[in-house]
Amino acid sequence: MHRPIRTPTHAASTVLALALLGACAAPAPAHKGEVQGAEASTREWGQSDINRVATIAMRENLQALYRLADKLYRRNPTEWRKGGAPGRDEAVARLRTAIEQRSGWAPLQQRRDIDALALALAPEYADDRVAAFIHAVADMLIAAHGGKTEFFLIDGLDAQHLYNAARNLETAVWMLAQRRNARGGPLLLADEINAQERNLSYEREFGKIIARLDLLAQVTTEKYRRAVIGYVQGLAGGTFLQFLPVR
Template sequence: MAAYAKACGVGCSGAGGLLCAALVGCAGSAPTPRGEVKGAAASPGELAQSDVNRMATLAMKENLDGLYRLMDKLYRRNPAEWRKSGTASREQAIEQVRTAIEQRQPWGPLQGRRDIAAMGLALAPEFAGDRVAAFIHATADMIITAHGGKTEFFLLDGFDAQHLYNAARNVEIAVWMLAQRRNAQGQPLLLADEIGAQGRNLSYEREFGKIIARIDLLAAVTTEKYRRAAISYVQGIVGGTFLQFLPVR
């Protein structure tokens, strides 16, 4: 270990050498790879999108992908749920729900309910169907509804900031219900986050937190958009009056 410390250029010896080697390490060691940011592929449709439209479209894609990741995680912890769907595998169950969400199809076990009514049924203790599928479908439907019923946005599309804000709060409420509600046997409706002797698993809460944050950011940007439009109008008037070239002849 002393040789390791010397190779690293650390003048430590004895017990101190052990500590130095553990804390300092070699200056030339490469950091642990954490991946890299990747932008979406360019498409002709972007020509009809403002910056806010583009941000909203990317955020929607990430939110839906986040829900699909949550669905996979919930199925892994609650395998009895996907078996209720009648599919042959967890992957098939996920694909079935994904198709229904992206094609804006109703989900049969939700009995025609959409939006927050569907969320309420999916999280009702007496619901007997595939709760994972119902919960993810209902949550996605609520989020899309808050965005005007669309998943892609262009220049003529607008957003209601309050509806977006309400959608973020709805996700927070759903997460709380998921953690607190019990079935008739006193068991959680779905096994998700866990804190116990075996360790901590809060990955579900983190994924939900990302979804909430994206929706809240779009709500804030939407209100800023209208304020900035008014400010730009005033700046244009001021600039038109004071920021003009003067005649020189």
């Protein structure tokens, strides 16, 4: 006895058709950018892998600081006016030039590294605090990298100094959020959480810098251990992993 072949009901067919139409009409995933690599240059011939990683990390950290300077100026426009700049863009550009030329910052009384950072976060500091803070952070980071922003085979990094820089930045970000000026307000308006807004973009940007420092510190520590392992592997490979003649 043959059983009749069952066909989909009209309702089921309608549901299937709507599902297919919905799948076809679903929007494509939003494009969120692509990895941007630097152009190749002859300078890379003088860099090891770790040199290249350190150079890229430093470049990204400085770019993050320039973005933070711009964001802080947007929320604290009185700061760039204190410094006498004609506008926010000019203030960021002037700050960037001072950092990349490794020149001091006059309102910081030519202090450098953590001494400059301490002054920039002092409640009584009355000049452009955005410029002072970003310049001091950048100077501290560069000092932790041996005073350099680009690294070659002859250069070495101290893992402990990188680790210390990450902890210093954590402390500085906490002080920026917790300390109050003479009027009882925050040193700078940055992250904000309230009923209408949740803006943690500053914390995320600082977090990326800290993460890169910690990773580079770990990679630097690994470098010497891996060099020994690589040497032993080379000896083992040269002794035991050679093909034998068959004729």
